[in-house]
Amino acid sequence: MIKDTFDNKPIDEITSMQYQKMIDAYAKKHAKASTSRINGYIRKAIKYAMNDGLLNRDFTFGVIISGSAPKDANLKFLExxxxxxxxxxxxxxxxxxxxxxxxxxxxxxxxxxxxxxxxxxxxxxxxxxxxxxxxxxxxxxxxxxxxxxxxxxxxxxxxxxxxxxxxxxxxxxxxxxxxxxxxxxxxxxxxxxxxxxxxxxxxxxxxxxxxxxxxxxxxxxxTFHGLRHTHASMLIGNNVSLDYIAERLGHSDTTITVKTYSHLLQESRERGAAKSLKFLEGL
CATH class of the missing domain: 1.10.443.10 (Intergrase catalytic core)
Incomplete structure (x- = not known):
């Protein structure tokens, strides 16, 4: 992303406005958490550059972090x-x-x-x-x-x-x-x-x-981390309890699991609702 935006431009020539535009462009297709993480990586590099005397100002200072997609929309997993x-x-x-x-x-x-x-x-x-x-x-x-x-x-x-x-x-x-x-x-x-x-x-x-x-x-x-999301999606798709999924993934409680996989859980609820109605109609 840095290469595409700034190519070989020296870091002491990058302005806060130019950096904000790059972050905004990334935020249009990613969740706020992902945008914040990218900004964190870059800020850390800038701190090292300033410590080594390569920069006398931090062009990442005051950047506004946004995001356009919910966290689970960025989850990539296998069918x-x-x-x-x-x-x-x-x-x-x-x-x-x-x-x-x-x-x-x-x-x-x-x-x-x-x-x-x-x-x-x-x-x-x-x-x-x-x-x-x-x-x-x-x-x-x-x-x-x-x-x-x-x-x-x-x-x-x-x-x-x-x-x-x-x-x-x-x-x-x-x-x-x-x-x-x-x-x-x-x-x-x-x-x-x-x-x-x-x-x-x-x-x-x-x-x-x-x-x-x-x-x-x-x-x-x-990526390899997508295997983790795939594992979770398979468990959710087979109606495994949220408590067990949270425990298996190492989440502190089901709140994290729900927040991370809200979209998948909604699909599972909709399937469960349809299945329940079909069962009740057959009584």
């Missing part, structure tokens, strides 16, 4: 047939050497954030109880290690299905064999540590997901 296609592709192609497919399958079937996926350790996988515990995240951007989950309520234990259990068992065995053969260690016991002893970047995961979606002919192209 159920597309989600099924992604699942089938990953089940047919995952392995330790193609660990990104393991991550994508895991994200789709759990609704975990990417940092939570990267921060999963083997001690948090209960094969017998068929659960995984999310109690930390991983700084996949700067590779500085573990960090706290987004919120306290994000710490949770959730059930996982047979396909995920099978995938994780195979992954653990292949990882262990490969690391033993190459005299590698995994001191943090990371589940999704690849053959180079690295955590795949979020961009890398997004690129792999995009290839899968193009391969299966999906209409919707989403």
């Amino acid at each position: 159920q047939n597309e989600a099924a296609g992604v699942k089938t592709f990953c089940l047919n192609n995952y392995s330790f050497k193609d660990i990104v497919y393991c991550q994508i399958l895991f994200g789709l079937m759990t609704g975990c954030r990417y940092g939570e996926v990267c921060g999963l350790t083997w001690d948090c996988v209960d094969f017998k109880g068929k659960t995984i515990t999310i109690n930390k995240s991983y700084d996949y951007m700067r590779k500085t290690g573990f960090k706290k989950t987004k919120t306290a309520s994000s710490v949770r234990t959730i059930l996982i299905d047979h396909d995920l259990i099978t995938m994780l068992k195979k992954l653990k065995m292949e990882q262990k064999e490969y690391y033993f053969e190459h005299k590698f260690t995994n001191p943090n016991k990371l589940v999704f540590l690849d053959k180079k002893k690295e955590i795949i970047s979020n961009n890398g995961a997004n690129y792999a997901l995009k290839r899968i979606l193009e391969e299966i002919g999906a209409k919707n192209i989403i």
